[in-house]
Amino acid sequence: MTVRLRSHHLLCLLTYIGEGYSAAFVANYDVIAKRLGRGExxxxxxxxxxxxxxxxxxxxxxxxxxxxxxxxxxxxxxxGKLLTRPIRAGVxxxxxxATLAGLRAAFAAGVTxxxxxxxxxxxxxxxxxxxxxRDVRL
Numbered sequence: 001m002t003v004r005l006r007s008h009h010l011l012c013l014l015t016y017i018g019e020g021y022s023a024a025f026v027a028n029y030d031v032i033a034k035r036l037g038r039g040e041x042x043x044x045x046x047x048x049x050x051x052x053x054x055x056x057x058x059x060x061x062x063x064x065x066x067x068x069x070x071x072x073x074x075x076x077x078x079x080g081k082l083l084t085r086p087i088r089a090g091v092x093x094x095x096x097x098a099t100l101a102g103l104r105a106a107f108a109a110g111v112t113x114x115x116x117x118x119x120x121x122x123x124x125x126x127x128x129x130x131x132x133x134r135d136v137r138l
Contacts, residue, residue, distance in 0.1 A: 002041045003032055006049045007087055008071035008115050010042075010079050014100075014107050015128035017135045019121075024054040033137040036095055046072070046089040067118065074115035082106050095138075104133055 005013075016033060020026040032050055036042070048056055052063035062068060080087040082102065095103075106112045108129040116122045128136065 001035065002043045002092070003035055004043050004045045004049045005051065006045055006047065006068070006072050007076035007079065008068070008074070009049060009051050010087070010103070011075050011107060011112060011115060012051070012121070012125075013095075013138050014104050014136070015125040015133065016137050017124075017128055018137055019124060021055060028054045030137060036138055039094055039096075041092050041094050044076075044087055044089055044091045071115040071119070075112070078106075078112040078114060079103070082112060100138070104129070108133075 013033065013036070016029060018026055018030065020029055029051060047069070048061075048063040052061070055061045055063055076087040083093075083099065085091070085093070103112070107125075113122075116125060119125075128134070
């Protein structure tokens with residue numbers, strides 16, 4: 001199987017500790033983290049992805065807003081530079097331990113954080129990164 005992710009969720013996954021918008025959102029995110037932990041591939045998509053699914057039934061889901069698309073662009077640019085490969089819709093890859101460690105180191109150093117500006121979760125993510133990624137689910 002393949003996990004469909006939008007670009008900025010590559011950053012969100014790094015600090016996911018089981019917090020989210022709703023119980024359904026967290027349950028879904030936990031399943032995705034487990035799938036990725038088992039080595040499933042990632043397919044980069046444009047717009048809402050597998051993580052967004054529980055939110056799409058609500059009124060005006062933020063997953064459809066321009067701010068989310070802007071975060072995708074910034075994350076794709078920064079993660080692409082770090083991984084020395086383009087990150088755009090249609091790209092497939094997997095997160096091995098070395099790639100995940102490199103992404104986390106860059107995130108903690110602020111190298112890939114421009115996409116996080118204005119995000120309501122940025123403070124929590126900073127705390128998780130500063131704490132050495134303790135209790136992350138991926």
